[in-house]
Amino acid sequence: MAAGQEPFMNVAPLLSAEQLSVSVGHKTLCSGLDWQVAPGQFWCVLGRNGIGKTTLLHTLAGLRRPAGGRVLIEGRDIQTISAQQLARLRGLLAQQQADAFSSSVLAAVVAGRHPYQFGFGWDMEDDRALALQALEQVRMAAFSAHDVMRLSGGERQRVGLATLLVQDPLLFMLDEPTAHQDAAAQIVVMALLQKIANEIADALPPQKAVIAACHDINLVARYASHVLLLGDGQVWQGTAGSVLQPEILQAAFGCSFEVVENGARRLFMPVASVS
Numbered sequence: 001m002a003a004g005q006e007p008f009m010n011v012a013p014l015l016s017a018e019q020l021s022v023s024v025g026h027k028t029l030c031s032g033l034d035w036q037v038a039p040g041q042f043w044c045v046l047g048r049n050g051i052g053k054t055t056l057l058h059t060l061a062g063l064r065r066p067a068g069g070r071v072l073i074e075g076r077d078i079q080t081i082s083a084q085q086l087a088r089l090r091g092l093l094a095q096q097q098a099d100a101f102s103s104s105v106l107a108a109v110v111a112g113r114h115p116y117q118f119g120f121g122w123d124m125e126d127d128r129a130l131a132l133q134a135l136e137q138v139r140m141a142a143f144s145a146h147d148v149m150r151l152s153g154g155e156r157q158r159v160g161l162a163t164l165l166v167q168d169p170l171l172f173m174l175d176e177p178t179a180h181q182d183a184a185a186q187i188v189v190m191a192l193l194q195k196i197a198n199e200i201a202d203a204l205p206p207q208k209a210v211i212a213a214c215h216d217i218n219l220v221a222r223y224a225s226h227v228l229l230l231g232d233g234q235v236w237q238g239t240a241g242s243v244l245q246p247e248i249l250q251a252a253f254g255c256s257f258e259v260v261e262n263g264a265r266r267l268f269m270p271v272a273s274v275s
């Protein structure tokens with residue numbers, strides 16, 4: 001179901017899902033999804049626990065094969081793109097960062113430059129400068145010499161975001177980027193993602209887009225331009241304002257929402273489960 005106007009529809013899509021179906025085992029999570037993400041857009045994927053946000057993101061990133069349909073990036077089927085090319089086109093920040101061995105925070109971020117390096121000696125001064133810049137953007141520069149295995153969950157997730165920043169793909173994909181973050185850090189992360197989608201410093205019109213699975217409806221309302229809301233056998237997509245409506249949210253989450261108008265902002269408060 002499409003909701004609202006699409007202000008960027010004259011721009012060629014960066015990502016397209018065509019009749020995309022996603023399954024886990026015998027369970028179909030999403031069926032026949034047609035969806036387009038254009039440069040300049042910041043999409044948040046919403047839906048209740050277990051509805052399939054992570055599985056959809058992994059399928060869109062090319063880490064899982066779709067059960068049906070296909071995913072295209074810049075018009076090319078994702079299955080036909082080499083791993084190195086794909087790493088320049090899209091990057092995924094997973095829900096959890098798993099470290100198998102010790103490494104400095106700076107080295108972990110520099111590793112994000114891998115799609116641009118060939119052969120030995122790739123850990124260059126420029127890459128370290130970019131990594132430090134990215135750590136500053138996520139407020140983690142003071143931790144550059146720390147061991148990644150000794151970071152808190154929120155700190156480690158922001159280091160993962162810095163790694164994605166230096167990977168610098170066209171399409172940023174993030175699985176619950178604010179989940180481990182305190183209130184101030186949530187704002188830092190969401191404002192940064194919004195800025196990436198709107199980036200005009202080097203590109204006008206914008207070139208990049210962001211897709212993030214999220215749970216905080218109010219953060220989404222404040223920062224996202226668009227929302228893909230997954231429900232049971234139903235998907236709502238469109239501008240954030242058009243999808244974030246109390247009756248749509250109730251249908252998707254199974255609880256009613258009270259809307260509090262606060263100047264230019266609307267706040268959504270879940271109030272009661274609907275049986």
Ligand SMILES: Nc1ncnc2c1ncn2[C@@H]1O[C@H](COP(=O)(O)OP(=O)(O)OP(=O)(O)O)[C@@H](O)[C@H]1O
Binds near residue numbers: 025054055056
């Ligand atoms: N490896 C797996 N084997 C079997 N079932 C799985 C596997 N991974 C996920 N699932 C199931 O697939 C469904 C979708 O999971 P997914 O992690 O995509 O949901 P989600 O919307 O991201 O959930 P959450 O909001 O809790 O993170 C869930 O019912 C989950 O139990």
